[in-house]
Amino acid sequence: MTAFARKPDLSIGAYRVWQRNRDVLLQLWKSEFAAQLVEPIFVIFALGLGLGQFVVLDNGEDYVQFLAPGILAMFPMFACVFECAWGSYVRLEMQGSYRAVLATPVSIDDIITGEILWGTTRAVLNASYILLVMTVLTPWLHMVQSPLALLVIPAAVIPGLLFAAISICFASIARAMSQFSYFFNLVINPMFWFGGAFFPIDQLPRWAQILGWFVPLAHVTSLYRGLLSGHLHASMLVDLGWLLVATVFFYMLALKGMQRRLVE
Amino acid sequence: MTQPAIVAQDLVKVYDTLTAVDGVSFSVADGECFGVLGPNGAGKSTTIKMVSCFSPITSGSLQVAGFDVRRNPRAVKRVLGLVPQGDNLDTDLPVRKNLEVYARYFNLSPMEAKPRIDEALDLFQLQEKADSKVDDLSGGMKRRLIIARALVNNPSILVLDEPTTGLDPQARHLVWQKLRLLKARGVTMLLSTHYMDEAAHLCDRLVIMHRGKILTHGNPHDLIREHAGENVLELRMDKAGRSPAIAAVRGIPDVAIEEVEDLVYVFGGGETAVRIAAEIGDPHRAFLRPGNLEDVFLRLTGRGLLD
Numbered sequence: 068m069t070a071f072a073r074k075p076d077l078s079i080g081a082y083r084v085w086q087r088n089r090d091v092l093l094q095l096w097k098s099e100f101a102a103q104l105v106e107p108i109f110v111i112f113a114l115g116l117g118l119g120q121f122v123v124l125d126n127g128e129d130y131v132q133f134l135a136p137g138i139l140a141m142f143p144m145f146a147c148v149f150e151c152a153w154g155s156y157v158r159l160e161m162q163g164s165y166r167a168v169l170a171t172p173v174s175i176d177d178i179i180t181g182e183i184l185w186g187t188t189r190a191v192l193n194a195s196y197i198l199l200v201m202t203v204l205t206p207w208l209h210m211v212q213s214p215l216a217l218l219v220i221p222a223a224v225i226p227g228l229l230f231a232a233i234s235i236c237f238a239s240i241a242r243a244m245s246q247f248s249y250f251f252n253l254v255i256n257p258m259f260w261f262g263g264a265f266f267p268i269d270q271l272p273r274w275a276q277i278l279g280w281f282v283p284l285a286h287v288t289s290l291y292r293g294l295l296s297g298h299l300h301a302s303m304l305v306d307l308g309w310l311l312v313a314t315v316f317f318y319m320l321a322l323k324g325m326q327r328r329l330v331e
Numbered sequence: 332m333t334q335p336a337i338v339a340q341d342l343v344k345v346y347d348t349l350t351a352v353d354g355v356s357f358s359v360a361d362g363e364c365f366g367v368l369g370p371n372g373a374g375k376s377t378t379i380k381m382v383s384c385f386s387p388i389t390s391g392s393l394q395v396a397g398f399d400v401r402r403n404p405r406a407v408k409r410v411l412g413l414v415p416q417g418d419n420l421d422t423d424l425p426v427r428k429n430l431e432v433y434a435r436y437f438n439l440s441p442m443e444a445k446p447r448i449d450e451a452l453d454l455f456q457l458q459e460k461a462d463s464k465v466d467d468l469s470g471g472m473k474r475r476l477i478i479a480r481a482l483v484n485n486p487s488i489l490v491l492d493e494p495t496t497g498l499d500p501q502a503r504h505l506v507w508q509k510l511r512l513l514k515a516r517g518v519t520m521l522l523s524t525h526y527m528d529e530a531a532h533l534c535d536r537l538v539i540m541h542r543g544k545i546l547t548h549g550n551p552h553d554l555i556r557e558h559a560g561e562n563v564l565e566l567r568m569d570k571a572g573r574s575p576a577i578a579a580v581r582g583i584p585d586v587a588i589e590e591v592e593d594l595v596y597v598f599g600g601g602e603t604a605v606r607i608a609a610e611i612g613d614p615h616r617a618f619l620r621p622g623n624l625e626d627v628f629l630r631l632t633g634r635g636l637l638d
Contacts, residue, residue, distance in 0.1 A: 078405070079438060087432050091423045163419030170383060170413035171436035171484070172405040331346075331386040 075322055077180060080173030084181025085188070088150075107142045107197045110134075114265075115208065135210035136291035137264020139197055140284055143190035143223055144230045148255055151186035151234035156241055158182075165329060179235055179325045183318065186231030187224055194223035213297025222294065225310045226287045232317035233283075239324030263288040286310050334397055336361050336488050336519040337382060341391035344377050351377040353543035354391070359488075364510075364520040366530040366537030368624075370632050373540040375523040376416065379492045382521060383413045396487060409437065412486030416493045418473050420465045426476060427452070427461040430483050437484040444483065451479035455509060471502030478509065488519045495529060507532055527624040541632045551624055558630055559622030560585075560599025564608060567594055568616050576607050576617070591634060598626065 115131030122130040158164040165178055198219055201210040237250045261268075262284030268276055279285050286306035293303045337359040344352040352374040359365040367375045380386035382395055384404035392399070398406040421429050430451065434444035452458045455475040460468060468476065474494065481489060491510075495503040510533055514520060524530055530537055531551045538548040547554060564580075566573045573595055580586050580600045587598040597604055604619060611617035 080436065083436050083438075086435060087421075087424075090428065090432065094424070162422055163415075163417060164421055166385070166415065167419040167421070167433075168436060169385060170408060170411070170415070170481075171433065172408045172438070173436050174405070331380060 075176040075180065076174045077176055078172070078174065080171075080177030081180040081184065083173060084168065084178050085184045088182070088185040089188075103142075103146060103193065104196065107138055108200060110138055110142075111200070111204070111208070111210075129209065131208050132210055132212075133267075134264065135201055136295050137262065137288050139194055139201070139219060139223075139291050139295070140226065140262065140287040141259060141264055142197055143193040144226065144255075144258070144284060144287075146193040147186040147190040147227055147230045148234045150189050151182055151231040152238050152250060153244075153247060155182055155235055155238040156244065156247070159238060159325075159328070161244075165325075169329065175326055175329050176322050179322055183228060183231040183235060183321065186234065187227030190227030190230065191220065191223045194227075195220050211295055213295065215294045215297050215299070218294050219291055222290060225307070225314060226283070229283055229310060229314040229317060232314060232321045235321035236317055236324050239321065239328045258282055258284040261285070263292075283310065283313055334361070335359060336363070336396060337365075337521060338394045339378075339382075339391070340393075342378070342381065342388060342393055343390045344374070344381060344386060345389045350543055352381070355538075355540070355543070355545055356391075357538055357545065357548065359519060359521055362514075362517050362519055363535045364514050364522060364533050366534035367521065367523040367540060368525065368527070368530055368537055368628060369540035370525065372542075373632075374543040375525075375540055376492055378540070379490055379521070379523050383411055383490050384408055409484065410487045412481035412484065412489045414478050414481045414489065414491040414494045416496065418477065420473060420476060420480070422465045424465070425461070426457060426463050426465060426468070429465065429476065430480055433480050434483045439484070447483050447485060451482045454482075454512070455479040469502075471498055471505065474498060474502065474506060475509070478506065482513075486518070488521065489513065491520060491522045491524075493524055494522070495524070495526065503529075527628055531624045539628060539631055546631045547627075554627050555622045555624060557627075558598075559626035560587075560601070561622060562600065562604055563620055563622045563626055564597040564600050564604040565594060565618040565620070566597070566616070567618070572616070576611070579603055579607060587630070589630070596626075598622065598630070 111131065111134070115129075115134050119130030119134070124130065124133060168178055169175065198211070198216065201208075202216070205211045233254070237247075237254070241247060241250075261279060262282055263279070264284070268279040268285055271279065286309050290303055290306045290310075293299050335358045337357075339358070340356050342352055342355045343350070355374070355378065357365070367378055369375045377386060381388050381393055381400065384400050384407050388400065394400075395407045396410045400407055421432065424432060427448065430448045431441070431444060434448065439447075452461060455478060457472065457476055457479060460472065465473065465476070478494065494510075495506050498506065507529065510520065514533070520533070522530070522533060534551060536548065536550050537554070538545045540546065547558070549557070566576055577588060577595065580588065580597050580603050583600060583603055585599050589596040589598070600607070608617045608619035
């Protein structure tokens with residue numbers, strides 16, 4: 068436990084690693100970005116408007132309004148998981164970039180922190196973009212009902228850090244690229260379906276609610292639901308606290324996992 | 332006298348059950364090219380990894396450029412240039428950008444980095460490839476780029492882990508030529524290799540490692556004289572043909588005779604070996620050649636396959 072709680076060995080090197088990823092994105096932005104930009108729009112239209120015709124909510128909301136916070140929580144999560152699970156594994160094992168960087172004054176903790184900050188950056192950019200799309204569509208679809216929605220952008224930092232750290236944890240134990248299907252099918256996909264995006268968790272049986280409480284994405288959705296509607300609730304502080312604690316835990320675990328993986 | 336660039340004392344590295352390096356001591360002088368030779372599994376790469384702060388030392392002490400690798404790895408890595416065994420260039424970035432990003436890891440500003448990158452690209456004849464993708468480079472070019480990359484921080488010590496493995500002879504000679512040039516500029520080098528000609532070519536002094544220990548150390552000439560003799564006579568004859576020759580050299584002081592399947596090596600046969608070769612007169616049957624580092628290596632580490 069003392070090893071787990073050790074102080075990370077950090078320097079400006081973490082920022083250097085972040086800069087490297089930024090430079091790569093600036094070179095590849097056309098191929099990387101375009102696909103990610105259209106997907107949330109499809110989901111808004113297909114699920115929100117298409118499926119929404121068959122869904123009647125108690126409070127008289129349109130289904131697309133219910134769906135909005137979930138979309139804001141999910142797609143940034145995907146952007147960041149893609150970057151930090153698959154991307155880190157490629158840099159760790161296929162390209163050998165981590166070992167190349169370790170020959171410089173940059174430490175393992177710097178690398179992992181830089182990668183997590185980069186994953187977070189992608190998540191925040193993605194959340195900002197989706198919020199913009201939702202705001203533009205608001206005269207018709209009423210997805211953004213309060214100026215408090217702007218707080219989603221700074222708030223997106225926390226799930227960004229969390230999902231980036233969880234992804235790095237998995238990359239640090241993966242032995243082959245094929246194992247990522249476990250991560251996506253057993254961790255990320257259940258979060259997608261049971262993260263409170265598509266249906267409210269509080270109407271499920273008690274045992275499912277308890278289980279749902281441990282799904283990180285559920286707390287993100289709940290937080291954003293309050294911000295988009297402008298109805299703040301004390302339970303949002305619990306969500307925030309839950310996310311902060313989980314973020315610190317998985318960050319330390321990611322550092323430890325990569326230390327174990329990279330120190331020979 | 333300046334302090335040595337690298338001082339290792341009783342260096343030990345134990346992986347779970349395997350002792351990869353077992354009590355090794357050596358010191359590398361400033362400006363020297365120091366070779367670490369040995370068969371696979373001898374502990375060369377592990378030694379290199381400890382010097383370059385990749386692998387924590389189990390016990391003993393290791394000072395690099397005056398810094399303790401345990402206490403100050405960042406300071407060590409700041410003055411070190413590492414040429415790893417495999418290619419680990421950043422394939423997401425073009426050639427020049429690889430060097431720019433690498434320089435940034437050393438906290439060099441773009442202003443400081445630019446002249447060094449230009450110089451490194453010029454030196455390794457990569458200037459025309461500056462905008463190419465890394466994946467489009469040949470194996471030799473990738474190696475050159477990796478060495479160029481190791482120079483962007485202006486290292487006082489260059490650590491090379493089997494730098495020419497897998498290169499064709501042209502590319503290898505080009506790399507050697509550049510390494511000699513760097514040596515002439517005063518760069519200290521620690522070189523691990525299992526190419527004996529490479530070691531003989533570049534190293535002022537070397538150690539031969541085997542099973543984690545240093546078997547011998549010295550400069551290549553002395554080692555050859557001591558372990559292989561001035562000349563080596565190779566006899567490729569059947570038992571009946573070679574026995575008179577063996578009988579003739581047997582009495583010579585310090586001679587060593589080694590029979591390996593169909594071949595007999597006579598090390599340190601001196602004048603007698605010269606005479607026997609002349610008498611047999613057929614280089615296919617009796618071949619006289621100067622001793623070399625490979626002889627030293629094989630005599631000390633044995634001829635069996637090690638992995």
